[in-house]
Amino acid sequence: MNRTLPHVALSQHAHDRHGELRRDEAWLDERWHDAATRVLVISGARLRPVDGKVAWVPSADAPPGGLRLLLGERDEVEHFALLVDPTEAPGDREEWVPLRSVVMGLVDDTIEDGPLVMHAIGMAEWHAATTFCPRCGDRLEPRQAGHVLHSPRCGRDQFPRSDPAVIMLVTDGEPGSPEERALLGRSPAWPAGRYSTLAGFVEPGETMEDAVRREVAEETGVEVGEVAYFGSQPWPMPASLMVGFTGRATSTRVDVDGAEIEAAGWFTREDLRTQSEAGTLVLPSGVSISRSLIEDWYGGPLTGQW
Structure with a gap:
């Protein structure tokens, strides 16, 4: 792989999550009231950006109430998320944008916020979806700076989880040659010209490498042999961990499933360059x-993006 390129942007700039301090209420309160601490306010499934960027505010400027979630420390600054009820969110509701839009706006000077923002979004999505204990039905109570939900009735704890999904670039032809091709596909729900790598969730009892082979075969009819790990990236919308792979095709005939994948095809590097520059491939x-x-x-780098 060419490591001179940015490699999995949202997996860089990790923060210290201070997992061992989540039970220390005195420490948490002290950090919350520190003037240097920064807070990301989340209302339901929305954020309110400022000038198109993620808005970290001093804790003194955060709205009252809500659930405080410890994210952790980066560059000697503590970061929290604050989950507030949509009915109590400050400002005009139209100022609040969907979480996915905020993530897609993380570029250049804001990309280092990625792990913190993804951590906050993942926790917000989990809290929104996890209200009652699956064993006894009692309402859950947050503990450990929001990273545990506890049932007072049966004593069972719930923890945040991520669903593993594979995402893969499958290639064919002599590696590095002008004739080498990459397999890309498109969903029926996407606008014309939009293509991406293939992806899918790992099933119970399945290795990630076998999930790569199965998903590619199911969606495009292409068989894959060698599979190699590339990198991973959190994608908590709502709760995925994207695990990236490269794969080498052992067959090239494309026969899409017509459900998840509407169309798929092979692209040389020249195809990618000319079509992305022309805007026909997004x-x-x-x-x-x-x-x-x-x-x-x-x-x-290539031209254009969603």
Whole structure:
């Protein structure tokens, strides 16, 4: 792989999550009231950006109430998320945008916020979906700075979880040659011209490598032999961990399933360059691992994105 390229943007700039301090209420309260602490306010499934960027505010400027979630420390600054009820969110509701839009806007000078923002979004999605204990039905109570939900009735704890999904760039032809091709596909729900790498969830009892082979075969009819790990990226919308792979095709005939994949095809590097420059081929966002897989194989940046 060409490591001179940015590699899996949203997996860089990790923060210290201070997992061992989540039970220390005195420490948490002290950090919350520190003037240097920064807070990301989340209302339901929305954020309120400022000038198109993620808005971290001093805790003194955060709205009252809500659930405080410890994210952790980066560059000697503590970060929290604050989950507030949509009916109590400050400002005009139209100022609040969907979480996915915020993530797609993480570029250049804001990309280092990626792990913190993904951590906050994942926790917000989990809290929104996890209200009652699956064993006894009692309402759950947050503990450990929001990272545990506890049932007072049966004593069972719930923890945040991520569903593993594979995402892969499958290639054919002599590696590095002008004739080498990459397999891309498109969903029926996407606008014309939008293509991406293939992806799918890992099933119980299945290795990730076998999931790569199964998903590619199911969606496009292409058989895959060798599979190699590329990198991973959180994608908590609502709760996925995208695990990236490259694969080598052992067959090339494309026969799409027509359900998840509407069309798929093989693209040389020249195809990617000319079609993306012409706007007839629109590739994924620069913050996605899909984009990293494509540009790593291509050998440099490409034009245009979703």
